[in-house]
Amino acid sequence: MLNHAEASEKFIEDAERTTWHDETLWFVRSKRDKVSKLLPEWEALREQASQIKDHTLANLGQYLEEFEANAKKNGIIVHWAKDAQEHNEIVHSIISKHGGKALVKSKSMLTEECHLNDFLTKKGVEVVDTDLGERIVQFRNEVPSHIVLPAIHLKKEDVGETFHEFLGTPKGNKDPQFLTEAARQHLRGYFLGANVAITGVNFAVAETGEFVVCTNEGNADMGAHLAKVHIACMGIEKMIPKRKDLGVFLRLLARSATGQLITTYSSHFAKPREGQEMHIVLVDNGRTRQLARDEFRNSLKCIRCAACFNTCPVYRRSGGHSYHQPVAGPIGSILAPNFDKSANVDLPFASTLCGSCSNVCPVKINIHEQLWFWRQDLMKDGLAPLGKSLSMKGMAFVFSNPTIFKMAGYMGRMVMRFAPFIVNNSLNPWFKQREMPEAPKESFQSWYKNRK
Amino acid sequence: MRVALFVPCYVDQFYPQVAIASLELLEKLGIEVHVPSNQTCCGQPMANSGFASSTEGCDTNFSKNFDGFDYIVGPSGSCILHLKEHHPSEKIRKSVFEICEFLVDVLKVKSLSANFPHKIGLHQSCHGQRGLHLSSMTELNEKPFSKLASLLDLVKGVEYVYPERADECCGFGGTFCVTEEAVSVRMGQDRVESHLKNGIEFIVGGDTSCLMHMEGILKRQGSKVQVKHIVEILNHA
Numbered sequence: 230m231l232n233h234a235e236a237s238e239k240f241i242e243d244a245e246r247t248t249w250h251d252e253t254l255w256f257v258r259s260k261r262d263k264v265s266k267l268l269p270e271w272e273a274l275r276e277q278a279s280q281i282k283d284h285t286l287a288n289l290g291q292y293l294e295e296f297e298a299n300a301k302k303n304g305i306i307v308h309w310a311k312d313a314q315e316h317n318e319i320v321h322s323i324i325s326k327h328g329g330k331a332l333v334k335s336k337s338m339l340t341e342e343c344h345l346n347d348f349l350t351k352k353g354v355e356v357v358d359t360d361l362g363e364r365i366v367q368f369r370n371e372v373p374s375h376i377v378l379p380a381i382h383l384k385k386e387d388v389g390e391t392f393h394e395f396l397g398t399p400k401g402n403k404d405p406q407f408l409t410e411a412a413r414q415h416l417r418g419y420f421l422g423a424n425v426a427i428t429g430v431n432f433a434v435a436e437t438g439e440f441v442v443c444t445n446e447g448n449a450d451m452g453a454h455l456a457k458v459h460i461a462c463m464g465i466e467k468m469i470p471k472r473k474d475l476g477v478f479l480r481l482l483a484r485s486a487t488g489q490l491i492t493t494y495s496s497h498f499a500k501p502r503e504g505q506e507m508h509i510v511l512v513d514n515g516r517t518r519q520l521a522r523d524e525f526r527n528s529l530k531c532i533r534c535a536a537c538f539n540t541c542p543v544y545r546r547s548g549g550h551s552y553h554q555p556v557a558g559p560i561g562s563i564l565a566p567n568f569d570k571s572a573n574v575d576l577p578f579a580s581t582l583c584g585s586c587s588n589v590c591p592v593k594i595n596i597h598e599q600l601w602f603w604r605q606d607l608m609k610d611g612l613a614p615l616g617k618s619l620s621m622k623g624m625a626f627v628f629s630n631p632t633i634f635k636m637a638g639y640m641g642r643m644v645m646r647f648a649p650f651i652v653n654n655s656l657n658p659w660f661k662q663r664e665m666p667e668a669p670k671e672s673f674q675s676w677y678k679n680r681k
Numbered sequence: 682m683r684v685a686l687f688v689p690c691y692v693d694q695f696y697p698q699v700a701i702a703s704l705e706l707l708e709k710l711g712i713e714v715h716v717p718s719n720q721t722c723c724g725q726p727m728a729n730s731g732f733a734s735s736t737e738g739c740d741t742n743f744s745k746n747f748d749g750f751d752y753i754v755g756p757s758g759s760c761i762l763h764l765k766e767h768h769p770s771e772k773i774r775k776s777v778f779e780i781c782e783f784l785v786d787v788l789k790v791k792s793l794s795a796n797f798p799h800k801i802g803l804h805q806s807c808h809g810q811r812g813l814h815l816s817s818m819t820e821l822n823e824k825p826f827s828k829l830a831s832l833l834d835l836v837k838g839v840e841y842v843y844p845e846r847a848d849e850c851c852g853f854g855g856t857f858c859v860t861e862e863a864v865s866v867r868m869g870q871d872r873v874e875s876h877l878k879n880g881i882e883f884i885v886g887g888d889t890s891c892l893m894h895m896e897g898i899l900k901r902q903g904s905k906v907q908v909k910h911i912v913e914i915l916n917h918a
Contacts, residue, residue: 238863271822542850546867581854584811588820608731621732629738631719638694658859662866663897666695673697
């Protein structure tokens with residue numbers, strides 16, 4: 230597996246595509262700016278959302294139990310899963326009970342996190358992602374590169390080729406409307422045939438036991454309304470205390486995500502319709518571990534709007550797959566080490582710490598500060614490559630000793646003045662695409678000494 | 682008031698003109714400036730690389746040099762932010778000021794005798810801007826302001842313009858500039874390009890590190906456009 234720097238380098242090799250990716254996502258960020266600035270109370274809304282989430286996380290156990298009790302009262306069957314494995318087994322057992330061979334799925338990053346598709350496919354169940362972008366990446370055997378715009382790494386030409394291969398559309402056709410229609414016709418059969426539908430959850434309301442799913446395409450609704458069994462999978466952090474809190478979150482979510490005032494569908498699921506079976510799977514999968522970490526707790530406030538992706542100058546130029554995780558971007562980089570530190574040691578370093586992510590976050594997660602804290606945590610665990618620890622020790626030594634610092638600085642400058650080939654070569658990553666600064670004759674301190 | 686000039690290590694070694702301009706500018710404004718001679722580094726390169734645990738020697742040396750000053754002023758938003766957030770001494774954390782912040786908030790400078798008849802692109806580096814809040818940020822719903830720009834308003838002849846995406850990061854990012862070389866350079870190239878579109882002669886900012894990165898890119902492209910730290914403009918007769 231390539232690390233973030235290596236994968237990014239590959240992505241950037243296609244300069245034109247990088248420009249297109251960067252500009253497309255910047256356009257989304259700009260739309261977000263425009264609509265957020267139409268609301269004089271925008272910053273107050275962010276603050277309120279942040280406080281509601283802080284409060285909920287501080288009392289998560291209580292709200293989860295309240296939610297469970299109310300959901301059961303409504304006739305929903307509630308399951309608890311401690312990890313991805315348990316989640317997948319629960320979902321599979323529900324499907325088996327109903328003799329399901331195919332299911333339709335919409336809007337669930339959690340099932341990506343749990344690798345549910347792989348699990349079910351191995352058990353002989355056909356999983357069909359119904360959202361257009363997710364279906365496209367599923368055909369290509371890829372993972373989403375963005376949590377809201379899963380196929381944003383692809384151009385319409387790529388989609389045309391993929392659909393030609395999998396749906397038999399005419400070769401070379403890249404007309405978005407034509408291709409979308411082809412996907413609709415293809416999916417229609419699955420919607421009508423599947424007896425199980427899986428959706429994600431955006432918000433679960435403790436007070437009422439209902440859950441809310443926000444979509445633009447309406448596929449979550451179509452799936453849930455047609456299938457005999459609806460399974461909603463959610464991380465335990467999706468909880469909010471009251472229905473009225475949606476007045477805060479629904480206003481923030483779509484504005485932050487795509488610059489829309491509200492998603493096309495904000496569907497409330499409160500109880501099964503007659504003859505339907507409705508399940509909720511509440512998944513921990515490391516969330517309580519994160520909850521116990523003071524520095525990283527409030528990463529669980531995330532409402533998965535992806536505003537931090539769209540604003541991140543690194544993400545826009547490296548593509549989602551460079552993060553080698555289902556959730557990419559800045560938020561992914563602070564969530565991933567919680568799952569596996571050594572596999573994700575590169576991610577907190579895939580940032581300049583510019584801080585733009587924290588500024589756009591609708592629930593005020595201090596993302597860039599958590600990146601910094603993860604860096605400390607991972608290095609403390611000894612996950613630095615040997616060369617790096619040595620150079621850091623060397624640096625620490627030089628900077629602790631003014632005399633050595635002056636000598637090293639002097640020697641460095643002299644080398645650059647009189648033997649520049651020592652630094653101006655391919656071993657120096659700075660020099661690959663940038664000139665080195667010109668080395669002056671004397672340092673400021675030596676100038677200052679002579680001045681007096 | 683006892684004022685010390687903090688000269689970031691790489692400024693001391695590679696950009697002495699920035700420290701000289703800082704010193705002269707403060708002196709012109711009637712400040713008696715002390716320059717502790719055994720200062721080295723703020724510790725940021727290690728801390729941002731995940732080795733904050735190794736900065737003890739650095740922190741101690743900083744304290745040794747700067748204890749006892751009312752104001753510790755430095756021409757770098759990034760180093761100042763690091764000290765403000767992570768130096769173990771509360772006294773130090775409270776005494777450090779980025780130089781523009783010091784001129785605007787402490788000295789409340791209302792006029793300068795500077796003259797710089799050129800068109801410049803203003804680069805508001807992230808740590809100064811978002812970390813120290815030296816200017817408003819495009820992500821937030823807040824009233825526009827800029828301490829850097831308000832100082833440039835006091836300089837005769839200068840015309841400053843912002844690039845498109847006024848506060849996008851240039852991609853320097855400390856060790857990021859070599860560990861993530863490809864992204865870093867691409868960000869820098871994009872930033873430089875958007876400045877050049879404005880037909881400017883200089884890219885001017887408050888952090889020499891960002892400027893060094895963009896300078897490296899400009900020079901590799903063979904561009905005549907130069908970079909300058911804002912104090913060099915404010916001190917330009």
